[in-house]
Amino acid sequence: MCTDCGCSQVDTAKVQIEGEPHHHHHKHTHTIEVRERLLAKNDSFAMQNRDRFQSCGLLVLNIMSSPGSGKTTLIEQIAKSKGDRAHKVGVIVGDLATENDALRLKAAGATALQITTGTACHLEADMVSHAASHLYLTNLEILIVENVGNLVCPAAYDLGETLRVVLLSVTEGEDKPLKYPTAFQSADVVILSKIDLAEAVEFDRETAIANIRRMAPQAKLFEVSARKGLGMEAWLNYLQSLMLLEVCR
Amino acid sequence: MHEVGLMENALAIALNYASRERASRIEQITLRIGDLSGVEPDALRFAFDVVTQGTIAERAKLIVESCPTLCFCHVCQTQFQPTQWDYECPTCQTWSMAIVQGKELELTSLEVS
Ligand SMILES: Nc1nc2c(ncn2[C@@H]2O[C@H](COP(=O)(O)OP(=O)(O)OP(=O)(O)O)[C@@H](O)[C@H]2O)c(=O)[nH]1
Ligand SMILES: [Zn+2]
Ligand SMILES: [Zn+2]
Ligand SMILES: [Zn+2]
Numbered sequence: 001m002c003t004d005c006g007c008s009q010v011d012t013a014k015v016q017i018e019g020e021p022h023h024h025h026h027k028h029t030h031t032i033e034v035r036e037r038l039l040a041k042n043d044s045f046a047m048q049n050r051d052r053f054q055s056c057g058l059l060v061l062n063i064m065s066s067p068g069s070g071k072t073t074l075i076e077q078i079a080k081s082k083g084d085r086a087h088k089v090g091v092i093v094g095d096l097a098t099e100n101d102a103l104r105l106k107a108a109g110a111t112a113l114q115i116t117t118g119t120a121c122h123l124e125a126d127m128v129s130h131a132a133s134h135l136y137l138t139n140l141e142i143l144i145v146e147n148v149g150n151l152v153c154p155a156a157y158d159l160g161e162t163l164r165v166v167l168l169s170v171t172e173g174e175d176k177p178l179k180y181p182t183a184f185q186s187a188d189v190v191i192l193s194k195i196d197l198a199e200a201v202e203f204d205r206e207t208a209i210a211n212i213r214r215m216a217p218q219a220k221l222f223e224v225s226a227r228k229g230l231g232m233e234a235w236l237n238y239l240q241s242l243m244l245l246e247v248c249r
Numbered sequence: 250m251h252e253v254g255l256m257e258n259a260l261a262i263a264l265n266y267a268s269r270e271r272a273s274r275i276e277q278i279t280l281r282i283g284d285l286s287g288v289e290p291d292a293l294r295f296a297f298d299v300v301t302q303g304t305i306a307e308r309a310k311l312i313v314e315s316c317p318t319l320c321f322c323h324v325c326q327t328q329f330q331p332t333q334w335d336y337e338c339p340t341c342q343t344w345s346m347a348i349v350q351g352k353e354l355e356l357t358s359l360e361v362s
Contacts, residue, residue, distance in 0.1 A: 029276050029362040032266050038258045038280075038354040121251055152287040153251050156354070178334040182285045185346050214336070214344050 042157055045125035049132065049160025056137045057247040059239070060145065062159050064183060065167035066176075067149030070193040072101045073226040074167065075144050079110035081236050082141075087111050090140040092131045094123040094148040101146065111135060122154040123147050129160075141243055151176075155183040162246065166216075169194040171201050174208040177215040184215040189222065191235065196225040252288060255354065256296035262356050263306060272361030275306040281314050283353035290315065318351030 037043070053060045063071050072093070079086040086109025093101045094115045105112035113131050115123065128145060137143070145161060147154040166187040168176055171194060177184045184190065190212050198205065212221060220238070224231035259280060267275050278297075282288050290313045297311045319328045322338035322345050329338050329345075337344050 029360045032270060032359045032361060034262065034266055034356045034358055036262050036356050038255050038262070038356060040262075041258060120254070156287060156352070175334075181336075181346075181348075182287060182352065185348060215346060217346060 039156065042125045045129055046158035046160040049125055049129050050162075052129075052132070053137070053143065053160060053162070054246075056140075058137055058140060058143055059163070059243045059246040060143045060159075060161045061163050061165050062145045062147060062154075062161035063165045063167065064147045064151065064154045064187075065149060065169075065193075066151050066172060069149070069167040069169040069172065070226055071146045071149070071167055072104055074191070074193065074224070075105060075110065075146060076108040077226045077229070077232060078142075078144065078236065078239070079105065079108040081232070082109070085141065088139065088141040090135050090137070090143040091146060092123075092128060092135075092143070093146040094120075094127070096148065111140070117148055121148055121150050121152070122157050123159060124157050125159050142239065151180040151183045155180075155186050163188045163242065165189045165191060166219075167191045167193050168208070168212070170198045170203040170208075174204050174211060177208075177211040181215055184212065184219070187216050187219045189238075190216050190219045192221065192223040194225055194227070195223050195230055196228045252292040252296040253300065255288065256293060256300045259297075259356050260300050260304065260306060263359055264304065266359055267305060267361050270361060273305065274362050275304075275309045275359055276362055277310040277312060277360035278306065279312040279314060279357045279359070281316055281353045281355040281357050283316050283351040284318050285348065285351035286354050288354065314357070316350055316353055319349050320345045321347040321349050323347065 065071055075091055079089040082089055089110040091105050091110045091112040092115060093105065093112060094117050095101050096117060099114050102112040102114035113134055115127050115131050123145065145159055164187050166183050168190065170192065222231060222235045224235055226232065259278065263275055263278055282290060293313060294311055301307050301309060317330055320331050320336055321328055322341065322343055324341045324343045325338060328349060336346055
């Protein structure tokens with residue numbers, strides 16, 4: 001019991017005496033155990049998204065990389081590979097300010113929607129949910145989310161995707177995977193991009209692949225040049241097989 | 250970065266708990282932030298001052314407990330703390346990406362009055 005005012009709250013309460021002790025001016029504070037994740041709300045949106053995508057039999061990619069690693073170019077090539085079914089490739093693009101990426105993707109035939117994030121450095125599940133409600137999901141064969149170019153925070157946000165894809169271009173240096181453990185550790189697929197430039201930048205392929213294997217032993221690895229079409233067939237075939245799996249589920 | 254958004258989430262959780270307990274002020278908020286979470290504690294503090302303005306958490310004390318990365322070594326069946334770029338078990342030199350701690354972004358507890 002509190003000896004100053006006799007309040008009953010004392011076993012749980014920590015009494016802080018303020019001012020002079022004999023004036024009995026004190027406040028009772030007590031501790032509340034919370035243990036709640038700051039991203040709990042995002043995760044529940046992500047779960048809703050995942051349910052919705054699965055019920056449409058839709059394969060959903062979340063593509064992450066540093067700025068300029070070639071995300072948009074890769075998605076353009078996925079759309080183009082579908083020929084007259086390119087519009088069945090839905091794309092949600094997160095970009096800081098411009099609509100450039102969405103325009104490029106539309107030009108490639110995809111059904112693209114831009115989320116202009118303003119100051120946000122990543123996409124969140126509720127943004128994807130909102131954008132997805134503007135798309136006819138049942139008309140799509142695949143939905144691709146191009147995350148904001150940044151390898152730090154997008155990795156912390158589940159969007160409800162089926163597959164997390166992390167791009168690393170040969171111009172970024174071989175030790176990039178070591179510097180961004182969270183992104184690589186959560187990847188289902190790692191794509192080494194712009195391999196047409198490897199020679200020009202004296203890219204050390206062995207070291208880079210060893211680093212990817214170490215940080216992302218769980219991930220499937222593809223080496224591509226979306227610009228020159230190198231290695232694209234294996235990657236596209238892989239996507240095709242996943243799309244079929246998703247539809248059959 | 251996105252520290253303001255995270256702090257808004259933290260404040261919403263805190264206000265919710267405080268109102269359930271009919272607290273009139275939030276005196277202290279304790280967060281657990283993993284070293285791999287990509288969050289800057291200093292930026293969190295700054296964001297905290299901004300988002301708590303005009304709420305019952307204004308001028309509350311923010312405690313950020315950082316938690317170091319821990320990996321599990323399947324060979325030794327023990328946990329170890331990797332150094333920044335090196336996820337090798339110090340005992341058996343096996344590389345492990347089985348991260349068991351370090352990504353936390355959690356509101357642990359509140360002190361209210
Ligand atoms: N040589 C070469 N250049 C490429 C390749 N893929 C993309 N690029 C170029 O790299 C630059 C960036 O490509 P984007 O596809 O816009 O990259 P991004 O990741 O979407 O960029 P942000 O959305 O700004 O993060 C462009 O100039 C592309 O033409 C490639 O395979 N080879
Ligand atoms: Zn882009
Ligand atoms: Zn962010
Ligand atoms: Zn070991």
